[in-house]
Amino acid sequence: MSSEDDTRKAGAATNVTSGGNSAFTNFNNQFSHVTDLNERRRLALAEIDRAPFGWYHVRACVVAGVGFFTDSYDIFTASMLTIMLGIVYWPGVGKMPANSDTAIKLATSAGTVVGQLGFGILADIVGRKRMYGLELMIIIFASLAQALTASGPGVNIVGLIIFWRVIMGVGIGGDYPLSSIITSEFATTKWRGAMMGSVFAMQGFGQLGAALVMLFVTLGFKKSLESAKDVAHCSGVCRVAVDKMWRTLIGCGVIPACIALYCTSQFGFTAAFAVLTDLP
Numbered sequence: 001m002s003s004e005d006d007t008r009k010a011g012a013a014t015n016v017t018s019g020g021n022s023a024f025t026n027f028n029n030q031f032s033h034v035t036d037l038n039e040r041r042r043l044a045l046a047e048i049d050r051a052p053f054g055w056y057h058v059r060a061c062v063v064a065g066v067g068f069f070t071d072s073y074d075i076f077t078a079s080m081l082t083i084m085l086g087i088v089y090w091p092g093v094g095k096m097p098a099n100s101d102t103a104i105k106l107a108t109s110a111g112t113v114v115g116q117l118g119f120g121i122l123a124d125i126v127g128r129k130r131m132y133g134l135e136l137m138i139i140i141f142a143s144l145a146q147a148l149t150a151s152g153p154g155v156n157i158v159g160l161i162i163f164w165r166v167i168m169g170v171g172i173g174g175d176y177p178l179s180s181i182i183t184s185e186f187a188t189t190k191w192r193g194a195m196m197g198s199v200f201a202m203q204g205f206g207q208l209g210a211a212l213v214m215l216f217v218t219l220g221f222k223k224s225l226e227s228a229k230d231v232a233h234c235s236g237v238c239r240v241a242v243d244k245m246w247r248t249l250i251g252c253g254v255i256p257a258c259i260a261l262y263c264t265s266q267f268g269f270t271a272a273f274a275v276l277t278d279l280p
């Protein structure tokens with residue numbers, strides 16, 4: 001029997017300190033009797049890598065995947081959003097100016113850059129558990145704010161939408177590094193590529209989800225929309241219907257975000273992060 005196997009058995013016999021949860025075993029504590037820090041980390045990381053593929057790996061993929069689904073949904077609704085805003089707020093024309101259209105579509109990307117940098121750095125400093133979920137709260141709040149936004153004598157609808165989409169972009173940007181690194185740190189070397197690929201593949205389903213929601217919303221207001229000859233002459237019940245449609249489309253993005261937020265509350269620190277930071 002190898003000395004490493006002896007060490008692992010000895011570690012299992014020692015008293016395990018508090019830490020870990022249903023998502024992972026705190027392997028760091030199993031080797032707490034090893035005085036050399038680097039050796040303890042090496043043994044713990046090796047043990048993590050030996051773990052067979054299990055339900056907690058699947059759960060990590062599902063939770064991170066729902067986050068990526070939400071991100072993609074919120075980003076790619078912008079093209080449909082600007083079309084409907086043009087119909088509602090530019091009557092007689094049915095189309096918003098090109099500069100306003102471009103600004104709304106780019107607003108999310110601007111916030112995403114800030115979110116990626118900010119959340120990525122903070123996740124390394126204060127831990128994944130403390131940051132994971134905060135970005136989803138930002139997405140939920142900003143999505144609801146967009147859906148309830150309206151223009152007035154002193155405010156412009158384009159400016160308000162841009163503001164809230166930048167805020168939402170910060171949350172989306174925060175979810176990219178957090179979901180990615182959490183999936184990676186839960187994965188073994190053997191399954192890491194497959195797990196990461198499955199999580200990122202949810203972006204395509206997010207785009208599909210946005211298109212399907214738009215399709216069903218359009219079908220729901222079909223009769224009201226048919227009352228107008230074209231987008232430039234969409235007024236009365238048609239205009240009210242389109243106004244409800246874009247709010248419904250944006251508001252539906254809250255549903256997967258809430259599901260992901262609940263699931264993230266069930267996670268602790270990832271095993272690898274706990275090992276490398278010596279969390280109890």
